[in-house]
Amino acid sequence: MTSSLRDIAGSFVAARQEARALPDFPGQIPADLATSYRIQDTAIELWPDQVVGWKIGKVPPHLVGPLGAERVSGPVFAHNLWIAKAGEEIAFPIFENGFAAVEAEYVFRIGVDAAADKIEWTRDEVAGLIGAMHIGVETAGSPLATINDLGSTVVASDFGNNYGLILGPEVADWRAKLEAGLSCETFIDGQSVGKGVANVDPLDALIFLASHLAKRGKPLKAGQYITTGAVTGVHDIRIGQHSRVSFNGSGDILCTAVKAVANGRSV
Template identity: 70%
Template structure:
């Protein structure tokens, strides 16, 4: 890359801290995911907060073969995690003129440290690490409005296009419910914008966790007890603007109400 990983990371971190949109990608986009994760690691080292979890996203279908991956990952930081209270809405910050979206997700809370030297995992081994399963809403967000249009290498470079997580209620008897299948529906301004289903079948939340365990082990960042894993969008990625409200219904496992407000400089507060 003509632009160093640290230069690109510095530009994204500065834009996030200033809550200022970026008109273009800051330099030459990485050509592969290895280079993208170098940018991400540099940005994590610059960001003044603790990683308390990870989001998992999809590599666009047209890039899967070229990039050699179906999923991607990004960090979730402590000061950008909110706990949903029954019937109360959560305000979350979005970058004006940047990108913002809500995503219905199922979230695993990890109960024990993953062995640092374990590079290969089965679904059964991964299940044993799970302490609980929650409903949640990933808050996708970036100062770069075109981040998703530019593809997976750009998404990975900016914290995986993550700007927080709203953690909802714990799902009781989650293993049995996941076997049967869980459903969710997302509303924005009262209108349904997407429905979806997650289950224990192949290519669901458990396989997403296996991916993350192997991915983070190779990066020298094994999952730790207490960390949260947001396993992927169930109903789709739904753009949201400042002033708009969303409700995500998990059909018996809780609803999450949230609204988008303008982000303020420092990356943690509101205007």
């Protein structure tokens, strides 16, 4: 790890801990995802919390060829994992003058450890790792407001643009329902901002992650939660706004964005 890459990781970690926006990317933008994940790995080491899961996001179509990847990943930490209860609204922190969004997710809870040296996976094989599927909302967030505009190498370098996971109830008989297609809809301040359907995508996303993490020496572990992709899209949210995500009969998740504070979740 060169000092410049470590400096980038340290800058993102410090900004997150201090709940402080970054005006620009803190260094030279990584040219490839391998460099981005080196930054991310260093930031994980610096971050004073336990990894309890991973988020998966899509690489924009115009970058898939140049980067040689369709997806990116980042860690979910214990401090920003919330358990949603029916009818209760979760307050989640966002960085003032940074980036913030809500994303409707189908979330896998890993039931057994993945083999540390297994790189190639099929849908049936990754399905065997799954203990349950939940509904959820990823609270995407970064101190860098332009993180998505600057591309996937920047996204990967800052924890995959993740700032938390709101976990809802389990989806019963999840595999049959997923094969039939599970739909959901996201609302912000009462207005619908996106609809979507998930079928094979969550399993394909897990295939990517199982291989990706094994190559990084961080194989999937029992108990981890995996957000599998933004089903209705990535929806920007501001401090004080409310969101509701409705999951096709599997429940609703209610949340509101509040201002993050230094070394804490929110005010």
